[in-house]
Amino acid sequence: MTTMRQQEVGYAKSIKDFLVYLDGLPTIKTNDLVENEQGGRGWVNSLSKDKVEVLMMDEVQVKPKQLFRRLPARLGIAAGDYLLGRAINPLGIPIDGKGLLSKNKNTPTLELEQQAPGIGSRQFITQQFITGITLVDSLIPIGRGQRELVLGDAHSGKTAFLIDIIANQKNTKVICIYASIGKPVASVRNLIDILRASNALSYSIVIAASSNEPAPLIFLTPKTAFTLAEYFQRKGHDVLVILDDLGNHAKIYREISLLGDKSPGRESYPGDIFYQHAHLIERAGNFRPEYGGGSITALPVIELNLTDFTTFIPTNLMAMTDGHLLFKSSLHNIGQRPAIDISMSVSRVGRQTQNILGSQLSGRIRQLLSQAEELETISRFSSELPFQNQLILRQKGLIEEALKQQSLKFIDTEIQSILLSLIFTGFMADKDKNFMEKYKGILAEAFLKEPTLINITKSVSSLNSDEELIKLLEGVRPILTKL
Amino acid sequence: MTDDVLTIILKDTFTLALLKHRLRILKSNLLRNFFEPGAYKKLNETISPQDLNWLNSLPPHFYQQFTKDNVYQIFEAIEAKVNSIPVLLIYLPFEADNQAIYQIGTFLQKNFDSLFLFDTKFNPALIAGCALSWKGVLRDYSLRARIEEKKAEIMTGFKKFLR
Secondary structure, three states: OOOOOEEEEEEEEEEEOOEEEEEEOOOOOOOEEEEEOOOOEEEEEEEOOOOEEEEEOOOOOOOOOOEEEEEEEEOEEEOOHHHOOOEEOOOOOEOOOOOOOOOOOOOOEEEOOOOOOOHHHEOOOOOEEOOOOHHHHHHOOEEOOOEOEEEEEOOOOHHHHHHHHHHOOOOOOOEEEEEEEOOOHHHHHHHHHHHHHOOOHHHEEEEEEOOOOOHHHHHHHHHHHHHHHHHHHHOOOEEEEEEEOHHHHHHHHHHHHHHOOOOEOHHHOEOOHHHHHHHHHOOOEEEOHHHOOOEEEEEEEEEEEOOEOOOHHHHHHHHHOOEEEEEOHHHHHOOOOOOEOOOOOEEOOHHHHOOHHHHHHHHHHHHHHHHHHHHHHHHOOOOOOOHHHHHHHHHHHHHHHHHOOOOOOOOOHHHHHHHHHHOOOHHHOOOOHHHHHHHHHHHHHHHHHOHHHHHHHHHHHHOOOHHHHHHHHHHOHHHHHHO | OHHHHHHHHHOOOOEHHHHHHHHHHHHHHHHHHHHOOOOHHHHHHHOOHHHHHHHHHOOHHHHHOOOOOOHHHHHHHHHHHHHHOOEEEEEEOOOOOHHHHHHHHHHHHHHOOOOOEEEEEEOHHHOOOOEEEEOOEEEEOOHHHHHHHOHHHHHHHHHOOOO
8 A cells, every 4th residue: 555654666776778677666567657756757668576677758867776656647648628739748748838738636547558449349340531632532442440551751741641631620520639759849840830720730639759758758659649549439539540650669669679678570670569569550440339439540650761661560560450551752753642652552441431432433443544554555655546545544644633632622522523423424535634633623613612513512422323423424514614 | 504604794784785895805805815825914904994803803613614615606695695685775864873773783683584684875854753665665754754644734733823
């Protein structure tokens, strides 16, 4: 029992940077907190017969034989709705300069280390996660509760894409949690500013441990993100968790493990790095009403080196997620936004959440794109192509143009379907990608404002096939020509 | 044999710091005697008179237990044993002098175990009394802890005199 007059203590036996080994603390458990005389806190990472391994979360100088007291609290975070719109560090300390958090005595403190809910608590993913980005929503759809890996080169537009997704959740009631893991302070500040400017901060929480903070604190960032996500999910909310990025997280864990004399494995990562990531990612999912009923959609991010996704950590993450979006800097450089390589990206769950129309349209587009790819090779050797082949190549150009989307621009799924279906109508048969580039915005706006066209937009969700939509669009060809 | 040797040493050695110091000078003294004959004469030049007195105070049968062949083994065993003895840490609000340490040490050995070690730490914040740390549990019997415990009562008492 811990009272004012009796408490458990330990003494520093050995110190290696942020790793401290203590003796004493007879009933300590992993994830308990300890504190030294200067107020430096650490959490118990592992226990052995004669020593306790503690990772220091504060930058204090620990001296041999220094006294550490066991704290009554365990490694956790006070969770509440007041966190929305705020930026905090992994221990719940505000870092946005907006003052103290308005928690009270009734605010629950949730432990960061949680077992992922079992199979009995989960249900089939049936609802699509609308990103507002045509390319993703139509061709690589994501479901609510899905784990979709976002991987790609540096400067290929991954972060901008993720910010777009958050900004596009204004009317979806999805709560967005962005975990910035070991990024520079300037980029964290920039992220908060963009979210604020696009009015996306009110339904978002930013959890950030920047690169200059102690490694154990950075290591905790994704755990805090999932703990908060679970808090909102249990209240029935749909939550989006972005982990940017797990490559940094893996490196931090490697640093901690090597310092703790754990045997290095492939690429010097410890043997349990797969467990560490799988244990996290597994906390996402779509949950049954008895378990809160909400969902946690996870978008872990990993930065690649020269588009090489065959290295250890990216392959691990690909194995534990339900698909991936591959970003390429080469596509980014030629102006494709988002710079996702469609043929190399996959979504294993999202397709089941798409409506019939979306699914058929996506199949039709994928088929056309693969046909066009074959024809492109042939067309290099032949000066004249049959009309049918020319049409396919032109349609490919139109599709690529339709899929291009400027940053912070939301497009409704109905408009996405209409724009993509228009490509297969007679109206677009003689048009090229320049037309699409020029009039894409006008067409999209017309389908939201023009009285006759609005009826089509409204009926899109009730249509049973893409053929029906194409037929409807053929019917309004005169109106479209007038635009 | 290890326990016998340790019991003799611990008769007037109570703190871990002093034990480690005495073991070191005892070991170097024995090694010099065994492997560098005639060096004993120079010993009084290298160690303090207190340490020399302590070495001379050890009974002859104590030294007879050590030979050239077993001296390293015995010291290894003693060091292992010392590392396994739990040490009582006593936080005191004053710097304990030799007499105080002797009094505490004899009391502890008499009442608990002949193989008993303690260390003292000076902590003026305790005000009075002491705090004991034993096997990872800290018990605070200081005036500071008492005041903390009765803080509310003391404050109410003081408030009576506020105008």
